[in-house]
Amino acid sequence: MDDPFDLSEERTYSRWRARKLGAYPSEINDLRVPLRRLDRPSPAERAALKTRIDTFNMALVEVDPDGIETEALLSFTRALGLRRTDANLFADASAVSRIAATRPDPDEQDRAGAGHSLHGRATVGDFIPYTDKPLSWHTDGYYNAPDHQVGAWCLFCVRDAREGGENGLIDHEMAYLRLRDESPQHIAALSHPRALSIPAHVQDGRTLRAASVGPVFSVRNGQLHMRYSARARHVSWRNTPDTYAARAALDRLFSRPDVFTFRYRLRPGEGLVSNNVLHCRAGFGDDEDPAKARLLYRIRFLDRVVLD
Numbered sequence: 001m002d003d004p005f006d007l008s009e010e011r012t013y014s015r016w017r018a019r020k021l022g023a024y025p026s027e028i029n030d031l032r033v034p035l036r037r038l039d040r041p042s043p044a045e046r047a048a049l050k051t052r053i054d055t056f057n058m059a060l061v062e063v064d065p066d067g068i069e070t071e072a073l074l075s076f077t078r079a080l081g082l083r084r085t086d087a088n089l090f091a092d093a094s095a096v097s098r099i100a101a102t103r104p105d106p107d108e109q110d111r112a113g114a115g116h117s118l119h120g121r122a123t124v125g126d127f128i129p130y131t132d133k134p135l136s137w138h139t140d141g142y143y144n145a146p147d148h149q150v151g152a153w154c155l156f157c158v159r160d161a162r163e164g165g166e167n168g169l170i171d172h173e174m175a176y177l178r179l180r181d182e183s184p185q186h187i188a189a190l191s192h193p194r195a196l197s198i199p200a201h202v203q204d205g206r207t208l209r210a211a212s213v214g215p216v217f218s219v220r221n222g223q224l225h226m227r228y229s230a231r232a233r234h235v236s237w238r239n240t241p242d243t244y245a246a247r248a249a250l251d252r253l254f255s256r257p258d259v260f261t262f263r264y265r266l267r268p269g270e271g272l273v274s275n276n277v278l279h280c281r282a283g284f285g286d287d288e289d290p291a292k293a294r295l296l297y298r299i300r301f302l303d304r305v306v307l308d
Helices: 010-022 043-056 070-079 106-113 172-182 184-190 241-253
Strands: 032-034 058-062 096-099 135-138 152-159 167-170 196-198 201-203 206-209 212-214 217-220 223-226 262-264 270-274 278-281 295-301
Touching: 010 172, 032 043, 043 058, 043 270, 070 096, 070 152, 070 295, 167 172, 167 270, 172 184, 172 223, 172 241, 184 241
Parallel strands: 032 058
Antiparallel strands: 058 270, 096 295, 135 278, 152 270, 152 295, 167 262, 167 278, 196 212, 201 206, 217 223
16 A cells, blocks of 8 residues: 555655645644534534534634533544543543642642642643643653554643633644655654663652653555654654754754735634644643633544544
């Protein structure tokens, strides 16, 4: 079978590249799909979602904010073929995470800020997504084991921040395209099975997560998958000249206009559905009243979106 992600298949890649570039440039509203009901997308709404996700690996969903609750989210994601959830330390029993900034007690601030767990265990405030700090470019679950990678995620806004919190989004296939155009050797280096390593997460002598070693780019069931973090700490890259050159090219890519970065701040009732595209988040200022502070719901899946 022809594989556009096989470096030896130049003609197949050229055809895929032409189709991909034919959809760009685009703007965030081209990704928008209004839904009458989150828990029951109509055939026409499903078709609109399929078009966006097939083209951009993501869609911007718009619903009634009052309809964003756990059961409706799970019904919506099941309609997208997403069933195998990827839970984390702070998700509920349905693998739904409440993404909100925490405010540690002043006496505990120093320990949490230094990355130490409180009371001998990990706390929400130890992890940047649950703070008001900016998040660098990454794909979700880059620290997961290679056989437990995140294929898709959805993120829905219940309340937005007082200011800031904008997301940056890059279709990982577009990142691959630009890197391969610059040098196929970048792709070869980033596809090495030991290209990127994430050390084990150990706190107070307990291993909360084992070390993860694997490629940045891989092909899974014929689809391109990307595993990446731009963090300078707690990551380790394969020590070869080709890997360092590819990593530098990745760093440059995030400021290139021809990669077509979407930038958007989710409003209440809006959500993103994605085949785990590259994304980042700006820092934000929040309301002092927890009942008015920024709140998003997130679910991660081991599956990719599948819409017939």
